[in-house]
Amino acid sequence: MDKRDFYSLLKAVPKAEIHLHQEAVPERKIINKLYKKCSGREMTEVELNNLFSYSDLEGFLQSFMSVQRMFTEEKDLRFIIDALDSYVHANNIVYAETFFAPTSLLKKGFDFTYSINILTAGFKKIKEKRGCTIKTIVDVSRSFGVENAQHNLDLVLHEKNPEIIGIGLGGSETFGPARDFASVFDNAKKAGLHTVVHAGETEDSWSMKDAINLLHAERIGHGTSAAYDEDFIKELAQRQLPLEVCPTSNIFTKKYVKELKDHPVKQLFDKGVFITINTDDPSFFKVSLIDEYWNIYKLMGFSLENIRTIIKNGFRASFISQEEKDAYCAKVDEAWNAWFESHPKA
Ligand code: ADE
Ligand code: ZN
Numbered sequence: 394m395d396k397r398d399f400y401s402l403l404k405a406v407p408k409a410e411i412h413l414h415q416e417a418v419p420e421r422k423i424i425n426k427l428y429k430k431c432s433g434r435e436m437t438e439v440e441l442n443n444l445f446s447y448s449d450l451e452g453f454l455q456s457f458m459s460v461q462r463m464f465t466e467e468k469d470l471r472f473i474i475d476a477l478d479s480y481v482h483a484n485n486i487v488y489a490e491t492f493f494a495p496t497s498l499l500k501k502g503f504d505f506t507y508s509i510n511i512l513t514a515g516f517k518k519i520k521e522k523r524g525c526t527i528k529t530i531v532d533v534s535r536s537f538g539v540e541n542a543q544h545n546l547d548l549v550l551h552e553k554n555p556e557i558i559g560i561g562l563g564g565s566e567t568f569g570p571a572r573d574f575a576s577v578f579d580n581a582k583k584a585g586l587h588t589v590v591h592a593g594e595t596e597d598s599w600s601m602k603d604a605i606n607l608l609h610a611e612r613i614g615h616g617t618s619a620a621y622d623e624d625f626i627k628e629l630a631q632r633q634l635p636l637e638v639c640p641t642s643n644i645f646t647k648k649y650v651k652e653l654k655d656h657p658v659k660q661l662f663d664k665g666v667f668i669t670i671n672t673d674d675p676s677f678f679k680v681s682l683i684d685e686y687w688n689i690y691k692l693m694g695f696s697l698e699n700i701r702t703i704i705k706n707g708f709r710a711s712f713i714s715q716e717e718k719d720a721y722c723a724k725v726d727e728a729w730n731a732w733f734e735s736h737p738k739a
Contacts, residue, residue: 394697398739399690403683403700406728407487407721409707410671410682412614412637414492414532414563415512416461417674419476421445424676427463427472445677450595450646454536454565456677461497467507474515480675481525484682488721489525490711492561494532495548496541505548513556528712530589532561533577535569542577550584558712559587562608566595571603571610578608587611587712589637595648598622605634612637612710614673617649619666620657630665635710639673640688641680654692662699669706701729 394402419427421441429435436444444460447453464470481489493512495505509529516527531549533542542562549557560581562574571590578588590604591614598618602625604610616636619625629636640656643649650656662668670689672680680688686704689695695703708721733739 394690394739396687396691398736399687400683401736402729402732402739403686404485405732406701406704407485407724408682408704409488409490409669409711409721410484410486411490411612411669411707411711412492412639412671412673413489414457414494414674415473415477415529416464416494417457417677418480419472420676423472423476424460424463427460427469430469431463431465447645448647450648451565451567453646453674453677457674458497461494462501464498464503465501467503467511470508470511471515473512474519476676477516477527478519478523480681481519481527482523486682487525487724488708488711488713489527490530490558491527492532492563493529494534494563495545496534496537499545499548506552509552509554509557513554516556528558529556530559530561530587531557532563533574534564535562535566535571535574536564538569539573539577542574543580546577546581549581549586557586559589559611561588561614562590562604563614564591566591566600570596571600572607575607578610582609589614591615593618594643594646598625601625610634611712612669615639615643616661617643617657620649620661626661626664626666629661629667633667635667635669635706636661637669637671637710639671639685640693641678641685642673645678653688656689656693658689659693659695662695662703667706667710668703669710670703671707701725 425435533545588609589612590608590610592604593601594615601613612635614637638658670685705722705725708718
């Protein structure tokens with residue numbers, strides 16, 4: 394199928410995205426607006442290019458935090474809401490589980506309740522306008538130590554906001570090993586929160602095993618390094634524990650794969666691992682969800698039927714009820730079949 398038809402098909406089919414960082418959705422020109430608001434001038438072309446250049450995960454995380462620093466008051470969070478509104482519309486995303494990392498905002502005095510209320514009120518408006526449900530997973534962060542992560546969890550537990558469905562562990566996998574955060578994730582689990590962990594992004598499969606066995610991770614963010622551990626691939630396939638694969642992100646952070654065509658996600662999929670496809674940080678990696686599906690179709694050998702399965706996997710791996718999963722998957726099939734009926738030559 395050519396690119397035009399592929400994008401038309403993918404636009405027609407409702408999708409879920411379950412690994413998406415809220416702060417990384419505003420486009421570069423919006424980030425420049427935010428910069429102007431906080432510093433009184435726009436970034437030069439060179440400064441913008443520098444901000445969005447990184448040679449590894451650590452460099453990317455510095456840029457991510459530079460953008461977070463541009464949010465100077467809670468009301469700036471509206472930039473995230475507006476950006477998500479356009480993003481879900483452009484990609485026909487009808488359900489999203491999105492990360493919000495409060496640490497650096499809290500450190501400069503943001504109020505957690507006020508921030509979360511602004512975000513969730515904004516997401517409610519998106520739901521009314523577009524029919525897209527956006528849930529929040531609080532990234533308690535592995536970059537600022539265990540006490541900080543527990544503090545973030547305490548805020549979530551105190552909030553009791555049903556729009557916050559779980560906690561995640563993002564940040565530097567190398568400098569903040571998952572096992573250090575076992576107690577925090579234990580507490581989250583006991584409180585009935587869902588738990589997801591970035592792992593296998595820059596560290597080998599031991600890191601994913603720790604995330605699963607010690608942190609009760611229900612899904613793994615990235616999971617690239619699983620591809621180099623055959624026994625673990627078998628275990629993942631047997632347990633059907635979903636991976637939130639973000640191919641373009643992995644190319645930018647350059648640890649295990651240098652080019653999209655060499656990404657091991659198809660091997661994992663063929664061996665029965667539960668694969669979902671996501672963008673991670675769309676404005677940082679210049680990629681949308683539909684682009685990412687095109688990448689795996691065009692460059693990695695996924696068939697159209699594989700693509701349909703992976704789209705449904707996005708819903709199946711989410712934290713909604715089985716009835717909702719079934720209803721969304723039925724809508725995927727309906728839209729898929731309708732598109733082919735109206736494009737008989739495709
Ligand atoms: N925060 C935002 N994107 C991230 C990534 N890819 N890995 C770890 N932490 C992140
Ligand atoms: Zn991520």
